[in-house]
Amino acid sequence: MARAIEIYDTTLRDGTQAENFNLSVEDKVRITLALDQLGIDYIEGGWPGANPMSVDYFNKIRRHKLTVARLTAFGSTRHIKNNPEQDANLQALLQAETPVITIFGKSWDIHVTDALNISLEENLEIIEDTLAFLKPSVDELIYDAEHFFDGFKNNPDYALATLASAVRGGAGTLVLCDTNGGTLPHELPAIIKTVKNTLDRDDAAVKLGIHSHNDSETAVANALVAVHCGITHVQGTMNGFGERCGNANLTSILPALIFKMGHDCTAAARIDELYRTSRLINELANLPHNRYQPYVGESAFAHKGGIHVSAVKRNPLTYEHIEPEKVGNNRRILISDQAGRANILHKAEQWGLRLKPDDPLLSAIILDLKEKENQGYKYEAAEASFELLMREALGLQRKFFRVEGFRVMNNKYRIDRPPLTEATIRLYVGGHEVHTASMGDGPVNALDRALRKALTRFYPCLEEMGLSDYKVRVLSGEHGTEAKVRVLVESTDNVCQWRTVGVSINIIEASWQALIDSVNYKLLKAEGLLG
Template sequence: MKQVLIYDTTLRDGSQGENINFSSEEMIKIAKRLDQTGVHYIEGGWPGSNLRDARFFELARREKFTHARLTAFGSTRKANTAAEEDPNLKALIDCQAPAVAIVGKSWPLHVEEVMGNTREENLAMIQESVALLKSHGREVIYDAEHFFDACKEDAPYALETLFAAARAGADVLVLCDTNGGTLPHDIESIVGQIHQELTANGIEPRLGIHAHNDCGLAVANTIAALRAGAVLAQGTVNGYGERCGNADLITVIPLLSLKMGMRTIPEDKFVHLKNLSRFVSETANIVPLNSRPFVGRSAFAHKGGLHVNAIMKVPRAYEHMDPALVGNQRRVLVSDLGGRSNIIYKAKELGVELGGNGFDSHQIAAEIKALEDKGYQFDVADGSMKILLQKFTEQFVPLFALEKFRVSIEKDKDQPCRAYATIKINVGGTSEITAAEGKGPVSALDNALRKALAKFYPDLGSMGLVDFKVRVIDGRSGTQAKVRVFIESRDSDDIWSTIGVSEDIIEASWQALADSFQYKLAKQEESNPL
């Protein structure tokens, strides 16, 4: 069984993605989660380029990594500078990381036209930089930048750059599709040829692949390279990275291990992939992608009635694998495309008993279809769906009831708008009136509701907003059109969605907001019964 080394560069290449910024402390937290997941290398950044990455390596020296080798990233020495005097190489040595990834130029276009260098000096820069790092006892991963573009224009020179790194003692030669424009069949062909050329020249090749996703092929290109002889896969969690991102390791790992029979991370760590994906998303403050393969909320979601009927009998009829293997779960969506099977499965999933109080699954399906005809969309609102099923079967026990609320907006000349909300709720026969302000009317209403509920339910601090969306259902009525408000909320161990529909955006927001709090409080009551 082939062993593939998993090399994570989320903290370096991933952090170059648009709107992604990690603090040094956040980088440490991510690194510890990566280590717990069993990756082999964690690239912590470029200590010679910025203070944040330098501080990360200072903090990392206090940590113990069980599975992964901490890796520092940098470049070859500057042109016409002795390797021993190069400040970047000094920083790589001083940071004390046991492994170093060093990037060098493969493409004459970059060597001559971008850098204004000579081919001979570029080869010397590669060889001398690798040799210096090896003399300090470091494991060296050499990243051949733009390697596939170089091969298409000048394959002999591209190969010479690898010879320079290999002769200096580089432990792994990583072939980089830096522009992300190479196709899988070309990747597989070139990697196979390079493997043969190195072997023929007496070099025992340990090749890696670093693929960018500019053509949507980073994962496919990674798989192609590994099929052709590469043994190390570089990538990032969730595919984060510059431009269109990098190969998504959350997809690469199960593909290799569960589909291709290769060894990657330990088998008992696969179940942590979903949580790792979510943790990095939240740390980066990016909404998780529902359609992400293997770990997304929609990865094993079923909406069509025929599909649901089939998976209730034989799950593999419409699922390529058991979602539990990667820490995910099957979801059934209830909508106007579904039927009785969807209702039965969904009720069971949400823990709602059916069959009582005069409602059966056929009637409930008909009621839901009628509501969806009015603009509701329950396939994206599990929280509201559970509450609705409980109401249909007379099992819903509200943990608070609205008596009234008032929202006002104040605009003073060129100053930003300010919003205020007053709310009166009833909890167990006791009324509570509170007021709050916010950055908008929904924010003010949310703050006022939290303030009112805090007297009765003090443990709401872990609940937060993940996403808030407003959609016009039919724009032909202009500003009087009906709107759909979708709210996604989370606590420390769960994410749930709720929905509201009305011609009034505040009313629709209240419906979704109230359902979200009812869902959270009911969950608390179930886990902490009196």
């Protein structure tokens, strides 16, 4: 039966515990606004008592009005030696002035005796009186039952007793946490059924939630199974960031709830913002996008084999479980040595190139593609280079310039200082000979600067572009330092990005090929010659 599901995002707190995942206060504010725009119900801003950055965040986010989300502060039960009124952690939570507070407490008896070093009865007491102290000051109290599933499996009666204490303290939502991420989906139904039966006897108005970690690669599955079992509150992080192996990934959970399970949530009306929001968070954290991520990855709706492409063009449902546009993503047809006629024709149509199925040039393009890939070229991630290859075959490639030669010199004048790199280039633009030189941070940077220095006075648009990424892959190690390398260059002009490729046994030559393609692509783009 379809139900309304609450979505609780903890990217700003639990997500930031991931290795190499770091956000400034300004980043956190921007992410909060993006999550609100997406339609997330609760945004956990952090633990005010943990560090000054969290305090700063809560001060700054007050200047912004959220349209959908309810901001939440996170903290622990009081210290056993403190009364609630004197506990610094609880006071910091109140000073954050959020409408919702989430408190976590121990559900696993081993944690109570070994980690907190208190009695089981004392733990029940601090759960109840912590929540009871906070209750009058907030609109809503959420209780995270830490290590609940491990605790239930070890001592079910005590784990249930901790929930009862939270209910007596005033918690409106009880969140069952798989903190160590070791619970498997088949274990959840019986445990959740027991919890629900207990609550039905004690307080049926209390909502149940799930908070799952991904240490067994089942965090998303556990969240969805929990919803299937009647849970109506789901916690997770965007892109699955979190401590160790991460948290339940909301970018997978949201589409599954909405499109697969038929449940309602506030984000359903804005789910086409999911792809954009996912990428924004990666960009702010300065982390690469996971291209293989379901729903929001670049490869989520990418098709490579010719048979697949042909079928998808007739009916996308043949190889796509949902329409990519529903989550803001898009379909991609890849070009590779597996490519058939359907791939090439699809790309030609996409790029505005006139190419018919019976055109003899189609076979020539396929043969050229296969020969190039036999040499080591790969075009899945370098579609700009492939578009140039197709235009060359069709006689549509304009000759903007002609290079006569180049030279790169590395001079190591002192062993304790970096080398000086200089590139010189001689080329022709029309009847004009241009001979330029430029210094750079390494040979590729020097070549890029010299090339654009030579061309910019003829094509000012090149001032807009620059290299944003550069990758080198050794294609075969059997020849040692004589092995062939493939260079992938990503360029941008602050409007869009494009990637080009070069292959050679000489890394400078391979880089040069990719640079030349990049510049030619930009010039075609600037003159409106691209489809």
